[in-house]
Amino acid sequence: MKIETLTNLISGELLNRPYISEVLFYTSDVEEVNRGSCFFAKKTADIAEAIKRGAYAIIVDKEVPILDKEIAWIKVDDFKKAIFNIFKYENLKNKIFLGDKITFEIIKNMNQDKRVVVLNEDEDLLRAINLSEKYIVTKETYFKEIFSNIEELKPKKLNLQKEGLFRMKFESFELHLPFVYAENFEKAYNFFDKNELKYTLEFEIERFKPVFVDALLREVKYGESSKVVIKGLKNDEIFFKELNYIVENTKHAKCVFINETTKELLNSPFNFAVCVDFDFEPKVIEEKGLFND
Structure with a gap:
C-alpha cells in the first residue's frame, strides 16, 4: 500500500517526508518485522529493533524521536481504529464467516489451517490483512453493518450421540464437548469440511x-x-x-x-x-x- 493511501486510510499524520513510498506487510509484533513492514509501535522500546529488521513505516500514537528519516513515521490517535480501517479496506471483497460465540470458540480450537483467521484481537486483524488466501471467522454481529460479503455459518446434519453429560460421539470419535453444543459443532464441522480446511477433533473449549x-x-x-x-x-x-x-x-x-x-x-x-x-x-x-x- 502506498504511504499516502495508508496515511489517509488511518486518519494519520505523516511526521516526515520519507524516501520509501509503500509498505508490504503489517504487524504489531516486532519479532515479525521484516523488510517492507509497517510496524504498529505499541511499545516505544521496540521501534529501534523494528527499524533494524527493515520496517518501512512506523505507526505511533504519541510523539517519539524520528530515528530514521528515510522511512515513514505516521501518528494516529487510536491503534485499534487504525488497524480496523486497514482490515476493512483490504477485505471489502473477501468473504467473512459469522458464527455465534460457541461455534466461534469451537472453530478457534478445532482449527489447524494457517489460512483460517479467527478474529480475537488486533494481531488477528493484521494477520488477515497479510494473507492472500484466507477464511476469516468472527462472532461480531456488527460486521453485518460494515461488510456486504458476510456468510452466516450453517449446520450440516451429523450423526452425533450423547455420551454422558460432558461428551458426545461423532462417528467413532469421542468429542470433549457436551451434547448441548451439538448444533454448534455441526456448524463448525461444516465450515471446515465444505472449505476443505485442516482441523482436529481433539479439542476442548473453556465453557462447560x-x-x-x-x-x-x-x-x-x-x-x-x-x-x-x-x-x-x-x-x-x-x-x-x-x-x-x-x-x-x-x-x-x-x-x-x-x-x-x-x-x-x-x-x-x-x-x-x-x-x-x-x-x-x-x-x-x-x-x-x-x-x-
Missing part, C-alpha cells in the same frame, strides 16, 4: 468444562470422582439453554449453582457444582515434608 474433584476440592482425573465442578458458564443469552440441559440430565443428583455470593456451597455436599460468572480453581494442598510439623 468439567473438573472432577475430591472431597477437598483437589482436581482428580476425569471420571474418578462423583463430584464435578462445571466451569466457564456465563449468565448470558446462552445460559438458559445450558441450564435446561443441566437440569434435564442431573435429575437424580445433588446440583448447586455457584457465583461470588454462593461460593461457600462448594464446601457442602454436591454431585455437580455449576459455576456461573465465577472462576473456580481447584485447591492445591502441598504434601508435608519429612521435617514439617
Whole structure:
C-alpha cells in the first residue's frame, strides 16, 4: 500500500517526508518485522529493533524521536481504529464467516489451517490483512453493518450421540464437548469440511468444562470422582439453554449453582457444582515434608 493511501486510510499524520513510498506487510509484533513492514509501535522500546529488521513505516500514537528519516513515521490517535480501517479496506471483497460465540470458540480450537483467521484481537486483524488466501471467522454481529460479503455459518446434519453429560460421539470419535453444543459443532464441522480446511477433533473449549474433584476440592482425573465442578458458564443469552440441559440430565443428583455470593456451597455436599460468572480453581494442598510439623 502506498504511504499516502495508508496515511489517509488511518486518519494519520505523516511526521516526515520519507524516501520509501509503500509498505508490504503489517504487524504489531516486532519479532515479525521484516523488510517492507509497517510496524504498529505499541511499545516505544521496540521501534529501534523494528527499524533494524527493515520496517518501512512506523505507526505511533504519541510523539517519539524520528530515528530514521528515510522511512515513514505516521501518528494516529487510536491503534485499534487504525488497524480496523486497514482490515476493512483490504477485505471489502473477501468473504467473512459469522458464527455465534460457541461455534466461534469451537472453530478457534478445532482449527489447524494457517489460512483460517479467527478474529480475537488486533494481531488477528493484521494477520488477515497479510494473507492472500484466507477464511476469516468472527462472532461480531456488527460486521453485518460494515461488510456486504458476510456468510452466516450453517449446520450440516451429523450423526452425533450423547455420551454422558460432558461428551458426545461423532462417528467413532469421542468429542470433549457436551451434547448441548451439538448444533454448534455441526456448524463448525461444516465450515471446515465444505472449505476443505485442516482441523482436529481433539479439542476442548473453556465453557462447560468439567473438573472432577475430591472431597477437598483437589482436581482428580476425569471420571474418578462423583463430584464435578462445571466451569466457564456465563449468565448470558446462552445460559438458559445450558441450564435446561443441566437440569434435564442431573435429575437424580445433588446440583448447586455457584457465583461470588454462593461460593461457600462448594464446601457442602454436591454431585455437580455449576459455576456461573465465577472462576473456580481447584485447591492445591502441598504434601508435608519429612521435617514439617
